[in-house]
Amino acid sequence: MAKKDPTDLSVEEKLKTLYQLQAALSSIDEKRALRGELPLEVQDLEDEIEGLTTRVEKIKNEIDEFQRAITQKKGEIADAEASVARYKAQLDEVKNNREYDTLSKEIEFQTLEIELCNKKIREANTRIQEKQNELTVNEEVIKERQGDLDVKKSELDEIMTETRAEEDKLKEKVKELEAKIESRLLTSFKRIRKNARNGLGVVYVQRDACGGCFNKIPPQRQLDIKMHKKIIVCEYCGRILIDPELAGVKIDKTTGEEKKPRKRSIRKTATSKKTTDASDMD
Numbered sequence: 001m002a003k004k005d006p007t008d009l010s011v012e013e014k015l016k017t018l019y020q021l022q023a024a025l026s027s028i029d030e031k032r033a034l035r036g037e038l039p040l041e042v043q044d045l046e047d048e049i050e051g052l053t054t055r056v057e058k059i060k061n062e063i064d065e066f067q068r069a070i071t072q073k074k075g076e077i078a079d080a081e082a083s084v085a086r087y088k089a090q091l092d093e094v095k096n097n098r099e100y101d102t103l104s105k106e107i108e109f110q111t112l113e114i115e116l117c118n119k120k121i122r123e124a125n126t127r128i129q130e131k132q133n134e135l136t137v138n139e140e141v142i143k144e145r146q147g148d149l150d151v152k153k154s155e156l157d158e159i160m161t162e163t164r165a166e167e168d169k170l171k172e173k174v175k176e177l178e179a180k181i182e183s184r185l186l187t188s189f190k191r192i193r194k195n196a197r198n199g200l201g202v203v204y205v206q207r208d209a210c211g212g213c214f215n216k217i218p219p220q221r222q223l224d225i226k227m228h229k230k231i232i233v234c235e236y237c238g239r240i241l242i243d244p245e246l247a248g249v250k251i252d253k254t255t256g257e258e259k260k261p262r263k264r265s266i267r268k269t270a271t272s273k274k275t276t277d278a279s280d281m282d
Contacts, residue, residue: 012228014181015202015242018189021177022202028170029199031163038156045149052142059135066124066131073117073124080110080117185231192238202240204247213237 009017087107094100178186193201196212203211205222215236217225225232226243233240244250 009180009182010228011230012246014185015228015231015240016246017177017180018185018202018240019204019242019247021174021181021189022193022200024170024173024177025193026199028167028174031167031170034163035156035159038152038159042149042152042156045145045152049142049145049149052138052145056135056138056142059131059138063128063131063135066128070121070124073121077114077117080113084110084114189240192233192240196237196239200239202242203234204242204244204249206244210234210237210239210241212239217241 084107087103087110091100091103094103181189189201193199198212200212205211205217205225206214208219208222209216213234213236215234217234221232222243224230225241226245228243228246231240
């Protein structure tokens with residue numbers, strides 16, 4: 001059987017298909033609403049852990065730099081101490097005061113260099129200790145956040161497992177319905193639905209008012225909606241309007257409210273009442 005061109009559908013068929021599409025999309029929204037804020041919470045925790053991990057790597061690199069600086073300063077101290085020893089040995093061989101003063105100044109300079117290097121080493125060790133404390137704190141926070149993330153992911157996976165099969169079926173239904181709707185109308189519907197606060201792009205008339213924004217609809221406009229001759233949108237909220245019958249909703253004409261199925265009640269007849277009274281007397 002040849003597939004029916006979406007443009008060949010009557011206005012009534014288009015409206016009915018749109019309402020079915022709206023119902024399927026609303027069901028998907030309900031399934032996603034069951035997840036609540038969990039997806040966002042999971043994403044936030046993942047982002048936080050990523051940021052903390054980057055911070056930990058940066059701290060480790062800083063510790064490595066301080067340790068390299070300490071190694072370098074220790075090397076400089078060894079060179080200075082060797083120079084001091086050499087200059088002191090040369091003092092015993094000086095021939096005049098000028099050479100003695102020069103060697104003494106070199107010894108003093110190298111001694112100051114040693115003291116400066118030792119100071120830099122102490123400062124670097126202090127910074128390493130601070131960075132190690134910071135590293136420990138960040139690693140503990142990562143561990144805590146990872147635990148929270150595992151719990152949140154487990155909750156989300158559980159909900160996803162429960163709803164995935166049904167949601168996949170609804171998505172397939174949505175694809176089938178969208179294929180039946182002409183692209184221009186489908187684009188308009190999606191735009192209306194995106195701008196609607198509750199995600200409803202198609203609503204039916206309730207109590208002479210729009211089922212989306214609840215503004216009153218004039219009688220003549222309601223008649224046009226029932227005629228299914230053209231697609232009519234609410235002049236206040238822009239939603240596509242259909243009559244309740246097209247949506248499969250029964251409206252009580254006396255009250256204007258949706259009819260709900262009523263339980264059958266068995267009325268006692270005069271004969272059954274007499275029988276019951278006779279039984280009570282016995």
